[in-house]
Amino acid sequence: MNFLPENLDDVQEPKAAPTGTYRLQITAAEMGESGERSKHPGSPLIRVTIGFPDEPDYLTFRHYISLPFEGDENAGFKLLMLKRFLTMFDIPYTPDVEALVLAMPGSESNADVKLGEPNDDGAVYNSLQVPRMRNEPVTSGGRRRK
Numbered sequence: 803m804n805f806l807p808e809n810l811d812d813v814q815e816p817k818a819a820p821t822g823t824y825r826l827q828i829t830a831a832e833m834g835e836s837g838e839r840s841k842h843p844g845s846p847l848i849r850v851t852i853g854f855p856d857e858p859d860y861l862t863f864r865h866y867i868s869l870p871f872e873g874d875e876n877a878g879f880k881l882l883m884l885k886r887f888l889t890m891f892d893i894p895y896t897p898d899v900e901a902l903v904l905a906m907p908g909s910e911s912n913a914d915v916k917l918g919e920p921n922d923d924g925a926v927y928n929s930l931q932v933p934r935m936r937n938e939p940v941t942s943g944g945r946r947r948k
Contacts, residue, residue: 818926819860821917826930828891829853829862831906833899836868845871848903850887852930855910863915863928869899886932 807813830851835844846869853862867884870877888895888902891909896902914931921927934940 814859816859816861818863818917818928819854819857819915821915823912823914824854825856825910826852826913826915827855827910828906828908831903833903834866842871842874845869845874846899848899848906850906861928863930865930883932886935889935890932 828850832849834847834849836842836847848867848869850865850867851862852865854860865887867887868876868880869884870880874880885895887893890913891906891911893902893905893909896905914933915928916931918927918929
């Protein structure tokens with residue numbers, strides 16, 4: 803038997819979360835490629851969908867993890883960002899990207915989320931703030947040491 807509420811007036815569109823710290827959960831992860839407007843179109847990436855399990859009225863949002871490609875001059879930085887993300891969600895590393903993607907859904911973390919500025923259509927979205935790892939060397943300019 804189906805259940806529908808008596809009143810649809812209380813049903814609201816989900817909204818972006820205010821900037822803050824939340825319990826987050828990866829609800830989906832998949833391999834993808836960067837778009838045609840990218841500096842390197844067709845480059846590999848992992849597209850992650852993140853939700854707020856304690857806040858059902860907030861929109862899920864996407865986080866993109868760029869992966870290195872052959873001849874990539876930014877490979878080290880991309881691997882560092884992947885390492886930070888995996889550490890944040892306590893996901894064990896494997897060089898098998900497909901296995902890595904399969905391991906992501908269901909992983910949780912308490913993390914900082916930022917509310918972005920409205921786009922041309924007036925919509926606002928959240929973005930994940932991926933922190934440095936503990937004991938990660940930092941230079942005086944705030945950048946990682948090589």
